[in-house]
Amino acid sequence: MTTPDATKESEVTEDQPVDSPAADILSPLHDEHVALGAALTSFAGWQMPLRYSSDIAEHQAVRTAAGLFDLSHMGELEVAGADAGRALDRALVGNLSALAPGRARYTMICAEDGGVLDDLVVYRLTDDRYLVVANASNVATVRDALAERLHGDALLADGSLTTALIAVQGPRAQEIVTGLTPDAEAVAALKYYAAVEATVAGIPALVARTGYTGEDGFELFVAADAAPALWRSLLEAGTPLGLVPAGLSARDSLRLEAGMPLYGNELDRTTTPHDAGLGRVVKLDKVDDEGNPLPFVGREALTDVTPTRRLVGLQGLGRRAARHGYPVTTPAGEVVGEVTSGAPSPTLGHPVAMAYVSPDQADEGTELLVDVRGRGEQVRVVPLPFYRRPR
Amino acid sequence: MSVELPANLHYTAEHEWLDDATPATVGITSVAADALGDIVYLELPAAGESLAAGAVIGEIESTKSVSELFSPVSGTVVEVNQAAIDDPSLVNTDPFGAGWLLRVDVTETGPTLTADEYRDQSAG
Numbered sequence: 001m002t003t004p005d006a007t008k009e010s011e012v013t014e015d016q017p018v019d020s021p022a023a024d025i026l027s028p029l030h031d032e033h034v035a036l037g038a039a040l041t042s043f044a045g046w047q048m049p050l051r052y053s054s055d056i057a058e059h060q061a062v063r064t065a066a067g068l069f070d071l072s073h074m075g076e077l078e079v080a081g082a083d084a085g086r087a088l089d090r091a092l093v094g095n096l097s098a099l100a101p102g103r104a105r106y107t108m109i110c111a112e113d114g115g116v117l118d119d120l121v122v123y124r125l126t127d128d129r130y131l132v133v134a135n136a137s138n139v140a141t142v143r144d145a146l147a148e149r150l151h152g153d154a155l156l157a158d159g160s161l162t163t164a165l166i167a168v169q170g171p172r173a174q175e176i177v178t179g180l181t182p183d184a185e186a187v188a189a190l191k192y193y194a195a196v197e198a199t200v201a202g203i204p205a206l207v208a209r210t211g212y213t214g215e216d217g218f219e220l221f222v223a224a225d226a227a228p229a230l231w232r233s234l235l236e237a238g239t240p241l242g243l244v245p246a247g248l249s250a251r252d253s254l255r256l257e258a259g260m261p262l263y264g265n266e267l268d269r270t271t272t273p274h275d276a277g278l279g280r281v282v283k284l285d286k287v288d289d290e291g292n293p294l295p296f297v298g299r300e301a302l303t304d305v306t307p308t309r310r311l312v313g314l315q316g317l318g319r320r321a322a323r324h325g326y327p328v329t330t331p332a333g334e335v336v337g338e339v340t341s342g343a344p345s346p347t348l349g350h351p352v353a354m355a356y357v358s359p360d361q362a363d364e365g366t367e368l369l370v371d372v373r374g375r376g377e378q379v380r381v382v383p384l385p386f387y388r389r390p391r
Numbered sequence: 392m393s394v395e396l397p398a399n400l401h402y403t404a405e406h407e408w409l410d411d412a413t414p415a416t417v418g419i420t421s422v423a424a425d426a427l428g429d430i431v432y433l434e435l436p437a438a439g440e441s442l443a444a445g446a447v448i449g450e451i452e453s454t455k456s457v458s459e460l461f462s463p464v465s466g467t468v469v470e471v472n473q474a475a476i477d478d479p480s481l482v483n484t485d486p487f488g489a490g491w492l493l494r495v496d497v498t499e500t501g502p503t504l505t506a507d508e509y510r511d512q513s514a515g
Contacts, residue, residue, distance in 0.1 A: 039425070050428075050455075051428060054428075054429050054483075055428040055429045055453070055454045055455060056429040056431075056454060057429075059454070249428055249454065249455045252455070253454050253455075319432050319452075320432065320434070320450070320452065320457075321432075321452060321457070323457065343454050343455070344431045344432065344452065344454055346454060373450070373457075373459075
């Protein structure tokens, strides 16, 4: 038996042994993961938990109760100064100066040709302080691009190695987090994509109502040295409510069901936001102080875009799952696209995938095949997301 | 990582095991099952099919990945573990027992390792 075909977020192959490659950065929560018996994996230069017990059990816990995630590999870049918002408007595709303090936006940083360098969540902490959260694999790229693009009074600082990020995700997340903070009212009142400074389990944290699972939940940014104490407090408070620690494997299957893109799969340097159906993040109506269209990196390439492919959801009609990189064909065998992510959906009980296909094959209900290791498996184009939480 | 490997079984570098019985029972090791994560689908040859040692004879799919199953022996499949096909988590929970995959009338055995050799090679 071999494992030739792991999906990329948490690949376990002979090239990436479970025992740590020496070069990997250890999370501030590394000792907690070891104590919990986690299987560790090398991901984007970090050694992170792949799973603690069972991928499916961790996935289901997030859907039905809560999961506790270590996301300390994510990059935290702070941009501070009187011109921070305006500078980010020029560096990113979004309109960050229009963001109210305490709110967050999903946005992207693109190259001049419109290709996506990374997808980001940007928090406006105060009038003149922003937090840019980047994917671990792209921190250096984003940092370098921002360093080049930011002008005026906008100082860039990379807090990636001194900041830990812990997520509590699932229907019981609010109960768990508010039970540990004197700022319970402010935390409970947080809207989706909003954040507030709060003390959780005695530890100062930025508490954000954001996530990557399709469930309600929080992401807590804390100083790296305080992370183990916060992790243990959350685990202790959450366990009676069904919270379990959850690894990157569950994170990937949860985000796939929720139809959320993963950089390196759905997004990369060769895709535009429009390809991924995310053209809405490109704010062409941004204006400068004189009311003229604001130049931002990628603006020309991202104006009047007609995508040549579309990101679609595919429901597998058989049992074998499509995986990253597999060809998508018509029933007659003509190649019309490629799978970006795929897995058996733990919640839905059938395989699901996201794929880029040519626009004429992207209509809901279109029947296609995925070449799964030499054999065509039937799939049907379905709307994204595959899973939407009950409200 | 220390792994409990039954000493009476033979192992392959590709993480299959087989026993000395007639017909021989074939499965995958706990090392393989742990690396895959939760197994959700098994595709196995049917009873009566001929196997060639070293050939790909099936697939084992988990939420995170999929692996090909190689035959450790040449011979004919006499029984397939329907219980494991119906509930592939048996391969995770009891890979050397209830999670067996095939029973095979063996005509020839491919290269195998002892438990110690396999442990040295695979489990660290």
